[in-house]
Amino acid sequence: MTKTLEISNISKSFLSNYRRKNVLNKVSFSVNYGEIVAILGPNGCGKTTLLNIIAGILKPDDGSVIFNNEEIIHPSWQRTMIFQELNLFPWKTSLENIVFGLRAKGLPKKEAIFLAKSQLKLLGIENFSNYYPNQLSVGTKQKVAIARALALEPDILLLDEPFSSLDMQSRELFQEDLINIAKQRKQTMLIVTHSIDEALFMSDRIIILNGSPAKVNAVINLAASPNRTPRYRNTQQFSKLKNEIWEILRSKD
Amino acid sequence: MVMINKKTIILKVLSVLFVVIIWQILSSSQIINAHFIPPPLEIAKSFILTIQSTEIFKDIYVSISRVFVGFLMGAVIGLIFGVITSYSAVLRYLLSIWIEFIRPIPPLAWIPLAILWFGLGNKSAIFLVALGSFFPVYSNTFEGVIALPKKFVDTAKTLGADSKLIFLEVVIPAILPYIITGLKIGLGVSWMIVVTAELVGTTSGLGYFIQLNRILLQVDKVIVGMIVIGLIGLVMNYFISLLEKYFSHWKIINTDL
Ligand SMILES: Nc1ncnc2c1ncn2[C@@H]1O[C@H](COP(=O)(O)OP(=O)(O)OP(=O)(O)O)[C@@H](O)[C@H]1O
Ligand SMILES: [Mg+2]
Numbered sequence: 248m249t250k251t252l253e254i255s256n257i258s259k260s261f262l263s264n265y266r267r268k269n270v271l272n273k274v275s276f277s278v279n280y281g282e283i284v285a286i287l288g289p290n291g292c293g294k295t296t297l298l299n300i301i302a303g304i305l306k307p308d309d310g311s312v313i314f315n316n317e318e319i320i321h322p323s324w325q326r327t328m329i330f331q332e333l334n335l336f337p338w339k340t341s342l343e344n345i346v347f348g349l350r351a352k353g354l355p356k357k358e359a360i361f362l363a364k365s366q367l368k369l370l371g372i373e374n375f376s377n378y379y380p381n382q383l384s385v386g387t388k389q390k391v392a393i394a395r396a397l398a399l400e401p402d403i404l405l406l407d408e409p410f411s412s413l414d415m416q417s418r419e420l421f422q423e424d425l426i427n428i429a430k431q432r433k434q435t436m437l438i439v440t441h442s443i444d445e446a447l448f449m450s451d452r453i454i455i456l457n458g459s460p461a462k463v464n465a466v467i468n469l470a471a472s473p474n475r476t477p478r479y480r481n482t483q484q485f486s487k488l489k490n491e492i493w494e495i496l497r498s499k500d
Numbered sequence: 501m502v503m504i505n506k507k508t509i510i511l512k513v514l515s516v517l518f519v520v521i522i523w524q525i526l527s528s529s530q531i532i533n534a535h536f537i538p539p540p541l542e543i544a545k546s547f548i549l550t551i552q553s554t555e556i557f558k559d560i561y562v563s564i565s566r567v568f569v570g571f572l573m574g575a576v577i578g579l580i581f582g583v584i585t586s587y588s589a590v591l592r593y594l595l596s597i598w599i600e601f602i603r604p605i606p607p608l609a610w611i612p613l614a615i616l617w618f619g620l621g622n623k624s625a626i627f628l629v630a631l632g633s634f635f636p637v638y639s640n641t642f643e644g645v646i647a648l649p650k651k652f653v654d655t656a657k658t659l660g661a662d663s664k665l666i667f668l669e670v671v672i673p674a675i676l677p678y679i680i681t682g683l684k685i686g687l688g689v690s691w692m693i694v695v696t697a698e699l700v701g702t703t704s705g706l707g708y709f710i711q712l713n714r715i716l717l718q719v720d721k722v723i724v725g726m727i728v729i730g731l732i733g734l735v736m737n738y739f740i741s742l743l744e745k746y747f748s749h750w751k752i753i754n755t756d757l
Contacts, residue, residue, distance in 0.1 A: 304654045324660030334655040338673040338750045347669060351661035379750045399659065 251435055252278040252403055257310035259296055269460035270296050276454050276463055278403065281433045285440055285450035292461040294439040295331055298405050302328045315402065324352045328405040333392040335380040341367065341391045342376040348395045366398040385412050393425065403435040422448055426475050443492050447485060448475060455495060465495050538720045546720040556709060556728065563694050563705040566622060570629025571690040575683060578634045582641025607632040607693050615701050625697040632693040633686035644678025677748040684740045691733050
């Protein structure tokens, strides 16, 4: 397997109220092509900070991020991100938000519109094409943000707690939708989450981030990528893994 | 933004009718002295005569063109200064000390200097209008750029946008509502300033029209002039509101839901 993303010894601290707060401490891991990796960590442990560094909108104090054999310096659509707060442009409709991404990537306008429309259809939200974000439900906004990022076909898709604002049922349905699309396209993904269930269901590998400052506490390989049908959530294998992860989280607290 | 519906129109018409009728009754029963303020019917007659004689249209034209030129100058300079000072901290401090110092001086306090520099007439009035419209446009533009959430720029970058696309499709739409608010306030201020400037510094325009008729003791015409000024102000505000609706419809939609 070849690596697409390699993170080595990333450290990051923030200055707040004249105090230096260490958030990340020598975090290292890598992601292979086609792999879906989950980063699991409690609230406020630095998950968003880590993703921002990988996306290139934040500089680490120390360490390096190598992406496709090059040190990253700028943000790029090849490492595009679905933000925790989605960050849809409120002055653009669903369609325009997606078109913007495609044009930013460099596509001509006509092609961008065509692709954006098919992306809206893929996610079943074509009826909301001409709605502004303010007019959409949380779930639909979520889907527009996913569509905007997926449409770019990035080398790696970064997702920051993509489903955290959804209710239980919608969340599971969304997870299933996304995983199906991702598997079909062999889309490499790095998903940040604080939900063990989400990490287990979505990923091939779980990286547990914990402590203050946060570091990688454990890596769990979910050997032979599981069969992600809704039923998988109710299997013994699933609950056994869930317990194991709980044990790790408890013992490292 | 409140939608125009039947109910609000009816209320507005009722309000106007109510005041006018009471006023007419008070005048007819001579509780209000006609020298002090003429009755509405007389004003209406005078209004029609003034319009028919078309003498006032020249003054309307003069006042509006002064506002147009002065407002355009003030707004463009305000816009440029707003953008510059929000992007460069050095320029912000170099310029802001002057801007903040001059801002509290009422434009009308500049009339003596304006007349000294530009003489009586167009140039003085235009200068004062430009001065008055500069500040609201400047501070609103500045505030808009400062308030621009970094997250939207970051998002655009992670989608691959270059600085041109970011400026055109992220920065501009985000600050446009602020700029339009500035323009709206600026235009209102301009209209007030032009009339005031014309009262003292010119020999044409609606302000001069009022002043002249005061001297001629034609109170009805003074009031006709005031009504015309009010109506034109309303129309200007209406056009800016249309602009506002067009460029910040995404915001308006939000509050209507
Ligand atoms: N720009 C910043 N300036 C100062 N402190 C910051 C900044 N960004 C993040 N922090 C701090 O760093 C820590 C980690 O924040 P981060 O948002 O990365 O956590 P998170 O794991 O994503 O949290 P959540 O689960 O709430 O999304 C927090 O304590 C936060 O207060
Ligand atoms: Mg976060």
